[in-house]
Amino acid sequence: MSDLPPTSILLPTTRWTAACAELAAQLGDRNxxxxxxxxxNDPVTEQEDPPEGIRFLAAGEPDGCSGKANAIVAGMExxxxxxxxxxxxxxxHPQTG
Structure with a gap:
């Protein structure tokens, strides 16, 4: 078990990409x-059987900012x-360490 504190990884996306799968494969038990x-309605929500440790979050339409900034704020909250x-x-997203 790692001595590192648990981590929340925020990935704004509207579709399932190789990066989603790479990051999911690298999740530790506490992340x-x-x-x-x-x-x-975004295509990413159609992902069947997502790996454990993944949560999908609808950020909603941005108000006065970009979609990515809106997603980051929603993810941080x-x-x-x-x-x-x-x-x-x-x-x-290669595995390191």
Whole structure:
């Protein structure tokens, strides 16, 4: 077991990408991955049998900011843990360490 505190990983996206699967595969037992999308109609919500530790969160339509900024704010408010990581869905997330 790691000595690191639990972490909430915030991933704004509207579709399931390779990055979603990579991050899900790297989750530790005490971490969570918040897949933050705009609405329940986004394609990412159709992901069947998502891996354990993933929560889907509809951020809603942005008001006075970008969709990504809106998603990050919604994710920060919903995160279970104080240690946060923000990332994007459009690049490779290799496992480190």
């Amino acid at each position: 969570e991955l918040l897949v933050i999308h705009d609405s329940v 919903a995160a279970r843990y104080d240690r946060l990581v923000w990332t994007d869905d459009d690049f490779h």
